[in-house]
Amino acid sequence: MSRQAQVGAFAIIALLLLFGVFYVITDFGTRHTGYRVGVHFRSAAGLTSGALVYFSGVGVGSVDSITLLPDNTVDVILAVNRDIDIPAASKFLIQAPLTGSPNVLIVPPPDARPPVALLPRQVLPVDRQPQGSNTATIADLLQQGQGEIKRFDVVMAQIEARTPKLLDTLQTTLNNANDLTVTTKKSMSQLSQELLALGSSMQGSLTAASANVVQLTDTLNGAASNDSKKVDRLLDQLQSTSVSLNKSMSALQGLATDPQLKANVLTTTQSIAEATQTLAALTKDLRTVTGDPQTQAQMRNTIANLDATLQKANSLLGDLGGTSNVYGVDAHATPAPVIVPQGSAYPLPPASAPGQSSPGTAASAPPATDAMSPTSRKKLQGQLGNVVRNLVAVQLRLSGLSVQHSAGLNPVLTKSQGPLGDLNLIVLPHASTSLMLGANSIGNNTTWNAVLMKGSDSGFRFGGGVLYSQIGVLAQMNALKGFGLETRIYDLTYPMIDLYGNIKVTKGAQIFFGQRDMTHASRRNVYGFQYTL
Numbered sequence: 195m196s197r198q199a200q201v202g203a204f205a206i207i208a209l210l211l212l213f214g215v216f217y218v219i220t221d222f223g224t225r226h227t228g229y230r231v232g233v234h235f236r237s238a239a240g241l242t243s244g245a246l247v248y249f250s251g252v253g254v255g256s257v258d259s260i261t262l263l264p265d266n267t268v269d270v271i272l273a274v275n276r277d278i279d280i281p282a283a284s285k286f287l288i289q290a291p292l293t294g295s296p297n298v299l300i301v302p303p304p305d306a307r308p309p310v311a312l313l314p315r316q317v318l319p320v321d322r323q324p325q326g327s328n329t330a331t332i333a334d335l336l337q338q339g340q341g342e343i344k345r346f347d348v349v350m351a352q353i354e355a356r357t358p359k360l361l362d363t364l365q366t367t368l369n370n371a372n373d374l375t376v377t378t379k380k381s382m383s384q385l386s387q388e389l390l391a392l393g394s395s396m397q398g399s400l401t402a403a404s405a406n407v408v409q410l411t412d413t414l415n416g417a418a419s420n421d422s423k424k425v426d427r428l429l430d431q432l433q434s435t436s437v438s439l440n441k442s443m444s445a446l447q448g449l450a451t452d453p454q455l456k457a458n459v460l461t462t463t464q465s466i467a468e469a470t471q472t473l474a475a476l477t478k479d480l481r482t483v484t485g486d487p488q489t490q491a492q493m494r495n496t497i498a499n500l501d502a503t504l505q506k507a508n509s510l511l512g513d514l515g516g517t518s519n520v521y522g523v524d525a526h527a528t529p530a531p532v533i534v535p536q537g538s539a540y541p542l543p544p545a546s547a548p549g550q551s552s553p554g555t556a557a558s559a560p561p562a563t564d565a566m567s568p569t570s571r572k573k574l575q576g577q578l579g580n581v582v583r584n585l586v587a588v589q590l591r592l593s594g595l596s597v598q599h600s601a602g603l604n605p606v607l608t609k610s611q612g613p614l615g616d617l618n619l620i621v622l623p624h625a626s627t628s629l630m631l632g633a634n635s636i637g638n639n640t641t642w643n644a645v646l647m648k649g650s651d652s653g654f655r656f657g658g659g660v661l662y663s664q665i666g667v668l669a670q671m672n673a674l675k676g677f678g679l680e681t682r683i684y685d686l687t688y689p690m691i692d693l694y695g696n697i698k699v700t701k702g703a704q705i706f707f708g709q710r711d712m713t714h715a716s717r718r719n720v721y722g723f724q725y726t727l
Contacts, residue, residue, distance in 0.1 A: 228275045229315040230258055233298075235326040238268045239288045241296045247272050249300040254278045257298060269320055272298060282311040286326035298326075505577065587623035589632070591616035593706075593722030600715040604690060606662045607710055607718055608639050614722075618643060623726075626650075634662055653678075678704075690714070702726045 238260055247255040255274040263269055274280065285301040303310075313324065594612035618632030630645045645668050647657030653672040661668060666684025682692040694708035707721040 228255055228273050228278075230317055231272050231274060231280065231313060231315070232317040232320070232323045233270045233272060233286045233326045234320055234323045235268045235270055235286075235288060235328060237288075237328050238270065239290045239296055239328050241268075241270065241288055241298070245295055246297045247274065247300065248297060249274075249278060249280070250302060251299075254300070263320065269323070270298070270326070271317060280313040282313045282324070284313070284324070286324055288326065288328050290329060501577075584624055585622065587620040588727045589616075589618040589620060589630075589724065590727070591618075591706075591722060591724045593720055595710070596719035598716070598718065604688070604711050604714065604716045605685075606634075606639070606641060606664075606690070607716060610638055612722075614638060620726075628655075630657075680706075680708075692720075694720070696724065 241257060241260060243257050243259055245257040246253050247257065255272055255278070258271040258273040261269045261271075280300060281302050283303040287299045287301060288296055289299050290296045317323075593614050593616070595607070595610070595614070597611065598607070598609050614635045615637070616632065616634045617636060618630050621629040621631070626649050628647050628649070630643055630647060632643045634641045634643065641663040643659075643661055645657045645659040645661060645666075647655050647668065647670075649655040654670070655672075656667070656669040658665075658667040660666070661682055661684040664685040666682060668680070668682050670678065670680045672678040676698045678696045678698075680694040680696065684690055690711045691713050692708065692710050693712055694706050696704040696706040698704055702725055704724045704726075705722075706724055708719075710718045710720050
């Protein structure tokens with residue numbers, strides 16, 4: 195081989211060796227045989243092309259290129275071995291050691307178990323690339339340390355400024371603690387002396403008490419010894435009494451079996467039978483007497499006088515809400531009865547003008563006939579009914595309640611839903627002042643009413659007294675035709691309010707509805723029927 199051929203072969207071998215060194219040192223093979231990914235960093239921190247890339251501390255590639263972006267951030271392209279898969283949630287860090295060149299460290303997530311999302315094997319646009327992190331540099335640490343030192347200087351200055359005041363306060367506190375200790379010592383000494391004196395006093399009291407107990411024991415013992423004799427005498431008296439009672443029972447038994455006593459009883463029974471026959475005969479005689487026409491005429495005359503008296507009573511009750519119906523005084527009054535025939539045994543009173551009374555007779559009431567006509571009897575019964583209704587009215591209420599949802603403190607409302615019956619008696623119902631007496635929920639937690647009421651011409655009535663066995667007030671409004679309102683407030687300790695509305699059905703009959711105890715959680719809806727006779 196010629197010398198020129200040898201030189202050429204040596205040059206070729208040197209170039210190949212140089213290329214091999216370059217291939218190994220610059221990781222040229224990895225960058226051109228693996229795949230590339232892009233990572234967006236805030237700063238390159240001295241990173242250069244060809245810097246090593248570590249995945250969990252193992253070298254897996256190198257930095258292919260570094261590009262400065264318009265916003266002064268850095269786009270780093272990494273060349274990674276083809277057999278390495280990078281999880282999408284991995285962290286990318288730039289390590290800048292004190293000695294040596296910076297490198298890129300890929301930290302996989304701690305729970306990277308398959309299947310896991312992987313980073314695409316391509317360079318993504320900058321806005322879609324994973325964001326890398328820069329480790330703190332020495333300059334950053336020095337700057338942060340300098341700021342902390344400045345703040346420490348400020349704190350020390352404040353402490354130095356406050357130290358004299360703190361020392362003064364501490365000294366004052368020590369002085370107060372010393373004074374408190376001295377005062378406590380004196381107080382404890384005084385308290386111990388008082389306790390000793392109290393112990394001595396209690397010892398003397400206990401000694402006197404023990405002596406009193408001994409004396410009391412002796413007294414009780416003597417009393418028991420003396421009273422035992424009295425008890426014995428009392429037992430002897432009881433014994434003698436029982437013997438006497440036994441003798442009395444024996445005597446009573448003897449009386450019960452005595453034939454003479456039985457005969458007396460039979461005689462008494464016969465006397466009672468004879469008295470009964472006598473009463474029957476007297477009743478027969480009374481029927482005979484009352485069947486006499488003269489006696490009947492006298493009785494009719496008495497009834498006519500009673501009619502006139504009742505008509506006067508109606509006239510007087512007009513001021514209390516009643517109606518007047520007196521013959522000869524008021525229009526449409528009961529006509530005068532027919533004059534008794536001359537066959538009556540009693541003389542007739544002289545005739546008088548209408549509205550006048552003859553001496554010794556009832557006001558404007560001529561003697562009655564021997565037979566009252568059905569029309570007169572019916573009118574008399576109507577007048578008596580009006581008098582009774584003007585004096586007393588009976589009110590009956592039948593009601594039902596809704597289901598109890600909340601049990602409260604209401605002493606009146608129980609779990610029962612009804613029907614509940616109320617009965618009230620109203621004295622002078624049509625007068626300006628009336629009295630209501632009655633009972634509520636008869637047979638089921640019964641309560642009582644006693645209310646004095648005052649009324650007005652406008653249909654409004656109010657009063658106070660006892661409602662549901664509690665102090666309360668009542669108000670009624672019947673001004674609207676066919677419709678009315680009523681409210682009751684009772685119980686001073688647990689005020690309850692009832693509100694009712696009523697609708698008139700017929701004369702004296704009403705349907706009512708409302709709510710009981712409407713201001714508390716135990717409220718109940720109520721409905722029912724009310725009839726006033």
